[in-house]
Amino acid sequence: MNMTTIAAMAASTVRISTPYAAGALGGTLSERGGVVNIALEGIMLTGAFAFVTASWWVSTRLGAAPQWLAPVAGLAAAVTCGFLVSLAHAVLTVSFKADNIISGLAINIFAFGATSFLLVRIFGSSSNSARVPSFSNWALFNPGGTLGAINDIFNPLIMLTIIMFVASQILLDHTRFGLRLRAAGENPSAADSLGVNVSRYRYSGVLLGGMAASVGGAWLASDQGLFSAGMTNGRGYIALAAMIIGKWRPWSAAGACLIFGFAEAAQNHLQIYKQSLRGLDAAALDLPQRVAATIPSQAIQAFPYLLTILVIAGFIGRSTPPAASGKPYETGNETA
């Protein structure tokens, strides 16, 4: 392990964590208000698609547009899309009091179908879109130097995700809005009796959450500079797990995401490290090298899952969801 490897692994950890983190934050905001949101996967996927489509449209149709406009338009489209898709979830679950899980599942299936269909219609391929302009990293360190890999995390979307976490933590814990949102999720009838409009707060939570999660989708698309079918690949569900491990608190959820990200980054590096030992004389290896050389590659592949189980079983203790999460609320006014 040298500094270069550590820098590369740290950068990789943050980059892998980013979509999980944006999704986990979305889930947290939604559930603290009392609405379970498993539609994160679909919100991220449509967000990724919206990013690519808008960026592509701006860069190909508006020839004179400045370089930065295409990805910014992409982000705006992604967030708008996150708003609209989560609005659908909010209408179904808050206004029509549908089962939260079923609504979320329906949205995920719809998102996969709709993006695949539009991919063929707009880009003429069932595999991936054209390449589009995306947010580039700020080169703060010498790219060829020891810490060059760190540059990979100075990306506007990663910075935005961090800002969203700070803002959400303050919003939930230190504002009147946050208190009322949490009340709508913990004890809606008490909130209602004090004149809080539970539906309005639940809507706010779901919509804010949807917009936060869509940034994760925008990041996935921007990082690749293209959309490929189903590119979220279950990251929305991992985000849900991070939310639960983080006990529905933004900071802790961010920590859980970093653990997931670290596990994957470590897995990638372990695979490569093991390969670099191939063909060396076994007698010349020191103990850690010999251990690495004998671990089967399947065990390395399983490392992220093992770490997750260890974290859940060993360290986090009891994780209790908001008391009224997933339970539709009938206001006194409506029944009267």
Add this chain to the structure above:
Amino acid sequence: MITRFCICASILALTAAPSCAAETSAPQTTPEKNAVQKIKVGLVFDVGGLGDKSFNDAAYLGLKKAEKELGIAGEYREPGEGAHRESHMRNFAKRGAGLIIGVGFLFTDEIRNIAADFPLKKFACVDYSVTPVQSIPDNLIALKFREEEGSFLVGAIAALKSKTGKIGFVGGVESPIIKKFEAGYTQGAKHVRPDAQVKAVYAGVSDTAFKDPQKGKELAMSLFDSGVDIIYHASGSTGLGVFKAAEERKQMAIGVDRDQSDEAAPGVVLTSMIKRTDQAVFDTIKETAEGQFHGGVHSLGLKEGAVGYVYNDKNKEMIGSDIRAKVEELKSKIISGEIKVSQSPDK
């Protein structure tokens, strides 16, 4: 669950509608040699369907070419996600298609069973997964590509081109099919440069490993950061991330299945290992139409012109004439049998 239901419903609709269509079974008269018959060909795609920029599209090209040049009647179906490949193939067989082609190793078990159920029909399967336990029916062609031979050549190019002597490989799932690519690549590299180091990594353990560009990019960046300067991928759309990483790290990558240079920034794709699924499909249709159908394994490699590497105006500057000459020499040695390329990496 809902998708399942929709697919079931649409299949019901499909099967119901064509049953009233003319039921012209394939001509059973003994064909004159080389007299091309206007057979009906049914093609069933793998997951991904048309527009996958990979073997589905290639198979479609082969079918189109056969329609144009041989005057056969082609039809295709896209099963999408889910297990409806079998019903599409049975449907084709019942409706009088003379030749039914399944695209992808996923068809292996189903097509073998259906071929046994319809002994008078002809079948072909691209990338059929041959096992010693199951025999192949006489009316089934298993189209097997020797990808390890094409991979050998791109491995040689990578090793000759590499400045660091370290080259990488990103595979989808660590399965025997993908291991062939790694094996050929490693042997090719070691053949021209015995001290070359090949670092092979895999994206995952399930099908999603073939469609996860973020995973591909992170793996590739880690490889580049460890001193590798050229990466070959055999990982579906996960490889798009490998190209992106190569672009950001200002290194090079090698594509797979077809010329992938248009998927990456200019100067990123050094070459691609190509697999002529289009030609295999066309040849199979042609043989069948001419009455020359022979069931069993059809092994397709460099000798048959079914695999190879890309060398054209776009990348000839990147490869260079010296490396080109060396690789062409290796190619003729493989064709003549002087060099044997093994399918397993650990030999």
